[in-house]
Amino acid sequence: MLSKVRILAAIIILAATTAFAQQPQFLHAQLTTASADHGLNAELDSLRREAAPLWVGYNIPVAQKTFSDRYPRIDYLEADHPTYKEEDATSSSETSYDHAVLLFRIANHTIEKIRVENPNRQIDAGNLRVFWLSNIAPGDSIATLKALALSNDEKKLRDNAVFAISIHRSPETLPTLIGLAAPANPLDLREKAAFWVANQHSHEGFAALQNFARKDTDAAFREKIAFDLNVSNDPDAVKELIRMAHQDASPQVRRQAQFWMATKGGKVVAGDLRDLAENDPDTQVRKSAVFALSRLPQPEATTQLIQVAGTSKDPAVRKQAVFWLGQSHDPRALDYLTRLLQQ
Structure with a gap:
């Protein structure tokens, strides 16, 4: 039984290695294949000495890179190629791969372009030479x-x-x-x-x-x-944004942190934003905190804006809160503004 498991594991490894080593299908290319036994830099240094433009390519392992399969299966490396429109789409699917094609364009003795391509596409090289390398770590x-x-x-x-x-x-x-x-x-x-x-x-x-x-x-x-x-999807990212919004020495950084903490944190950060709207020493930062409150999910945004508009000691902050209530579609905002005008 153990020997069968080992054989199966070897087959899986061999299949993955074969898929990774497989070169894409090149069209209109003067193709040369070589093993980069002396390293990638040595190969590139040698090819930089060539007079005519050329492409160098190899496979790289990737963590499930997703490529679109919407359009016809040819990628064009050179400038003279058709531009696909929405009606040219053949499907709406996307496919994930464990490897991708990395290509360098060398001209005038230097690397002038880098491209990452779908490994399942045909690649049109525009009649240039292509050097396909294997054994790149x-x-x-x-x-x-x-x-x-x-x-x-x-x-x-x-x-x-x-x-x-x-x-x-x-x-x-x-x-x-x-x-x-x-x-x-x-x-x-x-x-x-x-x-x-x-x-x-x-x-x-x-x-x-x-x-x-x-x-x-x-x-x-x-x-x-x-x-x-x-x-970032780290659970502590919102906490760090809150810290930046309160403590960073730069008012502009604090404003940016407010904006993104509202986007990422939602209702969780409402109290912090209201505190910043009331207490930050910079007027522009206090006003931007009100804007960040307006970006919270409803109904929390309206709740917080009404509270700031009614309780803030800073006229500029109250004015900002009233402005963003005027942009709200929440009926409570209209009721609050109506009462405000009737005072």
């Missing part, structure tokens, strides 16, 4: 993409490199993203990396975001961290 791929993100000034290429890192199924993915979000790097790179840290949906990722929220000295970056905490 995930860590090798991540290290190459990290180097591209750090060394390139072109934002789209840098963003695509960070995204490609984020979908690798590897223990090196999250530490690399956290490292790219570190203070030594450019702000836009940090923001992109932190966003994908949040999307890893792990407690370790949340802990990194929390550390940035509490210790990073760049207020513009902390503003983005407030959004990333909204994306």
Whole structure:
């Protein structure tokens, strides 16, 4: 019995390995296949010396990456290709895969494009040469993409490199993203990396975001961290947004934290938002707290706005509460405003 189990396990592993190793179907391509025995960087360095444009591709393991199957099954790498419209959709389904196709376009002796493609699509290379590599270790791929993100000034290429890192199924993915979000790097790179840290949906990722929220000295970056905490599914994310809304030194960061805590926390954060509307030392922050109250789910939003409009000692806050009650469709808001006008 044990031998049968081992045979079955071996068959499953072999099937998964075969699926991962399988190259996509290329169209209009001068295809060369090779094993990257000396590492990905060595292969790329060699191909950068080529005079004509070319594509380099390989498979990467991913954590159930979902691709749309809505449109015809051809992806075009070069510019001259049809643009699909809604009526071209062949289905509305999406399919998850355990691997994806990663492609680099090399021209003028440099990598100028990075693409992630559906492994089940045909890929039209526009009559360019394509070098398909096997035996690429995930860590090798991540290290190459990290180097591209750090060394390139072109934002789209840098963003695509960070995204490609984020979908690798590897223990090196999250530490690399956290490292790219570190203070030594450019702000836009940090923001992109932190966003994908949040999307890893792990407690370790949340802990990194929390550390940035509490210790990073760049207020513009902390503003983005407030959004990333909204994306995080860690149970402590709302608590950290509440802390930021009360304690961050920057009024703008406190305002952002209010907005996202209302979106994420709902009724749970109503008391904190009302407290901020009453007691924050910055007038704009108090007014933005009222706006955040207006974004709570109904009927809680109207309940809180009526209370603030009726009890706040700050005329600007009361005025803001009345304004957002005027935008409400809750009958209680109309009743309150009618009574207010009759006074």
